[in-house]
Amino acid sequence: MLPYSRQSIDEADIAAVVAVLRSDWLTTGPAVDRFEEGFARFTGSSHAVAVSSGTAALLAALHGMGIAPGDEVIVPAMTFVATANAVTWCGAKPVFADCDPRTLLIDPDHAATLVSRRTRAIVAVDYAGQPCDGDQLRSFADAHGLAFLADACHSVGGSWRGRPVGQMADATCFSFHPVKPLTTGEGGMVTTNDAGLARRLKRFRNHGIDTSFRERAEQGVHHYDMVGPGMNLRLSDLQAALGLSQLARLDEWTRQRNRLACMYDQLLEPLDWISPLAVHRDAGHARHLYVVRIGESPGGRNRNGFFRGLRERGIGANVHYRPVHLHSWYRQQFATGPGMCPVAERAGETVLSLPLFPAMTEREVALVVDHLCELACQPAGEPAGMSRREFASTGPGGGRANPPGRQSA
Ligand SMILES: *Cc1c(COP(=O)(O)O)cnc(C)c1O
Numbered sequence: 001m002l003p004y005s006r007q008s009i010d011e012a013d014i015a016a017v018v019a020v021l022r023s024d025w026l027t028t029g030p031a032v033d034r035f036e037e038g039f040a041r042f043t044g045s046s047h048a049v050a051v052s053s054g055t056a057a058l059l060a061a062l063h064g065m066g067i068a069p070g071d072e073v074i075v076p077a078m079t080f081v082a083t084a085n086a087v088t089w090c091g092a093k094p095v096f097a098d099c100d101p102r103t104l105l106i107d108p109d110h111a112a113t114l115v116s117r118r119t120r121a122i123v124a125v126d127y128a129g130q131p132c133d134g135d136q137l138r139s140f141a142d143a144h145g146l147a148f149l150a151d152a153c154h155s156v157g158g159s160w161r162g163r164p165v166g167q168m169a170d171a172t173c174f175s176f177h178p179v180k181p182l183t184t185g186e187g188g189m190v191t192t193n194d195a196g197l198a199r200r201l202k203r204f205r206n207h208g209i210d211t212s213f214r215e216r217a218e219q220g221v222h223h224y225d226m227v228g229p230g231m232n233l234r235l236s237d238l239q240a241a242l243g244l245s246q247l248a249r250l251d252e253w254t255r256q257r258n259r260l261a262c263m264y265d266q267l268l269e270p271l272d273w274i275s276p277l278a279v280h281r282d283a284g285h286a287r288h289l290y291v292v293r294i295g296e297s298p299g300g301r302n303r304n305g306f307f308r309g310l311r312e313r314g315i316g317a318n319v320h321y322r323p324v325h326l327h328s329w330y331r332q333q334f335a336t337g338p339g340m341c342p343v344a345e346r347a348g349e350t351v352l353s354l355p356l357f358p359a360m361t362e363r364e365v366a367l368v369v370d371h372l373c374e375l376a377c378q379p380a381g382e383p384a385g386m387s388r389r390e391f392a393s394t395g396p397g398g399g400r401a402n403p404p405g406r407q408s409a
Contacts, residue, residue, distance in 0.1 A: 002316055002368070003357070005179040005357050006357045006359065008246075008357070016245040020240075026236055027237055028213050028214045028237075029237040031237035031241040032235060034244055035048075035243045035247075036048040038247055039189055039243070042164065042166075043172070044166065046193040047193070047194075050234075050243075051187070051188045052187065054153040054173060054180075059233070060204050060205055060233055061171040061201070062086055063090055063200075064190075064204060065121060065149070065170065066120075067090040067120055068090060068091055069092065070092070071093070071120040072116060072119045072120065073087045073090075073092050073093070073120060073121045075087060076098075076099055076105075076106040077098060077340070077341035078099045078323055079151065079321060084324045088333070093118075096323075097114060098110040098341035098343045099343050099344050102277065105124070105126075105132050110341075111140065112140070115144050119146060120146060121148070122141055122144075122146050125151040126150065126151070126155035127154060128287075128288055128289040128291045128320070129155045129257075130158070131152075131284065131286070132150070132160070133160065134150070134160045134161075134169065135160075137150075138168060141170075148168075150165070150166075150168065151173050152172045153175035153188075154181075155288065156286060158283070159284030160284070162284070165286070171191070171197060174188055174191070176188060181254070181288050183242070184243040185242065187240075204231070204233070205234055207232060208226045254287065256358045257286070258285060260360055261285070261287045264276065264356075264365055273294065273376060274292050274297075275295065277293070287356060290353060294351075297375075299376055299377050301379075303319075303350050306372065306375055306376075307352060309371075317353060317354055320353050321348065321351075323345055323347075325340055
């Protein structure tokens with residue numbers, strides 16, 4: 001099975017983790033400091049605070065910004081549920097903004113219609129790895145007196161107008177899950193230029209306590225004070241060592257992802273029933289996902305038909321995302337539903353993420369496109385591996401097939 005994404009682990013990564021296993025500190029140790037310093041340098045931000053996941057990063061950042069019950073936070077509908085879930089865990093209400101049909105990034109014009117007296121922040125998601133227009137969102141947030149949070153879980157390694165992702169928002173959140181561009185197994189990071197926020201984040205990830213275990217050990221004291229709410233959102237040194245080792249190869253991986261994406265663009269160009277997302281000329285795309293939209297294929301096959309067909313052929317395509325406001329819990333809790341974000345809803349039915357990861361070969365890209373072309377010309381209900389004639393002789397209801405749909409043009 002060719003997966004839609006896969007981590008790259010080399011011997012240097014393994015050696016870095018093993019070195020931590022042989023050391024005194026498995027958590028709250030010096031590897032976490034080194035990863036944070038390296039990550040802050042990489043993103044050009046003043047502070048980086050490592051946490052246990054991208055979700056933890058979002059939760060800590062929102063809490064650190066003071067988001068609390070009674071507040072509203074604007075989030076894009078076209079994102080992973082974690083973005084909105086973090087808002088609800090702060091007791092606040094997520095208000096869903098629609099997206100630009102060309103890029104599927106948050107639509108600031110729609111967001112502007114959602115600002116109320118209670119709105120405290122806007123979260124922008126760098127969907128598929130394309131950085132949002134940080135300058136525009138900065139002005140938007142300033143004009144409305146909002147905090148600006150970037151969910152950059154897709155876009156580590158990307159840039160906007162030459163500036164690395166991680167320095168434009170009040171806080172930027174990253175995920176290091178294995179499908180993301182850089183991995184620590186599980187893990188996350190918040191970058192910020194606000195020293196006070198960085199201090200609050202470090203406290204929040206460690207039970208709201210003012211010093212870490214290592215600081216107390218080094219100072220030879222046992223006393224600590226819990227000065228605010230918190231929980232355990234720490235990243236271990238094993239994970240931090242892996243992250244720092246991975247960071248050294250991230251630029252090379254981003255270039256390779258862009259090369260492969262460019263090849264997809266060229267091969268898909270002649271096919272009018274499939275369209276890649278637009279890329280802004282000022283965006284340095286991190287290419288976490290290669291997302292296409294499926295239109296009317298000659299054989300009448302829709303997005304779900306391509307998803308199934310590719311799976312049957314060993315190609316692990318995926319769907320990012322079913323818009324958050326359509327999930328049951330959001331409908332129940334916040335009375336959301338169809339019609340609120342029509343562009344995201346339409347995209348939720350037509351998007352497909354094709355395999356893309358640094359170790360993928362150009363031959364594999366070409367293979368994926370060949371399979372897409374073959375599937376496009378097959379009638380939608382026809383099972384893979386069966387010629388049209390064999391299918392016809394099986395007749396409607398035979399095998400796993402639905403009655404044949406429209407014939408290919
Ligand atoms: C992956 C992801 C998250 C959550 O990150 P985890 O590390 O899995 O907790 C949040 N937002 C977006 C957009 C993501 O893709």
